[in-house]
Amino acid sequence: MAKTIGVVLSERVLAGLVVDHKLDGPVRAFPEAADDESGLVEMHTESLIKTICEQVILVQNGHKDIAAVGVAMPGLMKAGVVEDSPNLPQLKGAHISELLSAELKNHGLDVPVHILNDADGVAAGLAAAQGKLDHFIRVWTLGVGIGYGRYPFAPGVWEGGHAVVTLDDKENYCGCGGRGHLEGIMGHRAMRLRFLDMEPEEVFAEAKKGPKGGPGGDDRCFQFKKLWHKALAAGTASSIHNEGPGKFFLTGFNSRFIDLPMLKDYIQQMVKMSPLQSYTLEIVNDDADIRVVGAAVAAELSLQG
Numbered sequence: 001m002a003k004t005i006g007v008v009l010s011e012r013v014l015a016g017l018v019v020d021h022k023l024d025g026p027v028r029a030f031p032e033a034a035d036d037e038s039g040l041v042e043m044h045t046e047s048l049i050k051t052i053c054e055q056v057i058l059v060q061n062g063h064k065d066i067a068a069v070g071v072a073m074p075g076l077m078k079a080g081v082v083e084d085s086p087n088l089p090q091l092k093g094a095h096i097s098e099l100l101s102a103e104l105k106n107h108g109l110d111v112p113v114h115i116l117n118d119a120d121g122v123a124a125g126l127a128a129a130q131g132k133l134d135h136f137i138r139v140w141t142l143g144v145g146i147g148y149g150r151y152p153f154a155p156g157v158w159e160g161g162h163a164v165v166t167l168d169d170k171e172n173y174c175g176c177g178g179r180g181h182l183e184g185i186m187g188h189r190a191m192r193l194r195f196l197d198m199e200p201e202e203v204f205a206e207a208k209k210g211p212k213g214g215p216g217g218d219d220r221c222f223q224f225k226k227l228w229h230k231a232l233a234a235g236t237a238s239s240i241h242n243e244g245p246g247k248f249f250l251t252g253f254n255s256r257f258i259d260l261p262m263l264k265d266y267i268q269q270m271v272k273m274s275p276l277q278s279y280t281l282e283i284v285n286d287d288a289d290i291r292v293v294g295a296a297v298a299a300e301l302s303l304q305g
Contacts, residue, residue, distance in 0.1 A: 002068075003017065003063060003067060004067050004068050004297075005018065005060065005296060006296030007052060007055065007056060007069065007072070008073070008121065009071060009088070013030045013051055013052055014027050014028070014029050014288050014291065015052075015056055015058075015059045015292065016293070017059050018292070018296035022293065027292050029288075040088065041090075045091060045094055048090070050103060052071065053106075053107060057104075057107045068114060068300060068303055069104070069113045070113075070116065070294075070295035070298045070300075071114070072116050072117065072118040073115070074117070074145060075092075081095050084176075086145070086175045086176050087144065087145060087175070097113045114298055116153070116295065116298050117149065117158065118141070118291065119140075119141045119147030120294075121295045123138065123151035124149075124293075126139060126249055126251075126290060129293065133151075135247070137246065137248075138151075140232065140248065140250050142186060142254040142255050143188060143253055144188045144189050145187045146186050146187050148160025148161055150243075161181070161183040163181065165180065165182045165231045166180045173187075173190035175187065175189055185227060186228055188254055191203065194224070195224075198221075200254065200257070203221045204225060206218050206222075207221040209221075225257075226262075229259060229263050229266055230266050232263060232266075233266035233267045234266075234270065236267055237271050241271070241276065245276050245278045246278075246280075247279075248280065248282070250281060250284070251284045251285065251286045251287075252286050253286055255283050255286065258283055260281065263281065
């Protein structure tokens with residue numbers, strides 16, 4: 001049974017030892033406080049590399065037969081290089097796989113380091129957790145940004161969160177600066193920019209009052225709820241038209257806002273070819289353990305070529 005270490009780099013560094021596609025021991029977190037969301041953004045690259053390696057060594061905990069380390073993070077990665085990462089801009093252009101490998105060697109751990117997009121890590125983790133490593137699955141991660149992950153891995157960019165879902169010139173809230181993007185409608189950061197006087201939770205609570213917002217309500221919230229679901233439907237329908245039907249998982253802390261009947265109705269309006277209608281949708285909890293396992297599974301599979 002291969003022993004690998006999975007690392008997730010997002011608002012915090014999460015790391016865990018994975019044996020036979022399951023966690024062996026607790027997941028370590030840095031910073032320990034879950035509400036310290038700006039800790040990593042404020043760290044320069046060298047400090048962040050050292051922090052990641054420190055967590056890996058603590059998780060290793062004396063094990064000598066570690067096969068690989070997988071690091072899942074937001075952004076566009078290619079051959080171990082961070083080509084872009086709006087959420088962690090200090091890492092843009094960093095040869096992060098080489099940097100991590102070199103630092104781990106300084107700690108006595110000489111193993112391959114595999115870098116992947118964090119949404120792909122979620123997809124791999126879900127496949128492992130459900131015993132479906134031989135199935136094709138896709139996942140939308142709904143958080144500060146919008147991630148699109150797929151398993152099994154395939155060459156490509158797969159930045160589905162930046163899919164263009166509207167031609168409205170005013171839709172320019174995406175963190176990358178692009179116009180009409182899915183993330184510019186659904187991303188948590190984008191929603192806060194759009195509703196400067198309300199938090200996303202308040203927007204969707206107001207939307208429950210229905211059209212016109214009910215007595216004394218705010219109709220713009222209900223209209224935005226429809227736009228939000230149409231955007232996710234458009235991104236999903238585009239994926240179906242490009243890669244065929246199949247299983248879609250919906251996760252992330254903002255999956256709580258999903259009205260599944262509304263979403264399914266919009267997708268049905270967009271996908272009309274009968275051979276493409278055998279898709280399914282499932283909302284799953286955003287689980288840190290799943291993400292860590294996914295990063296480790298990806299590292300193990302990378303050893304197989």
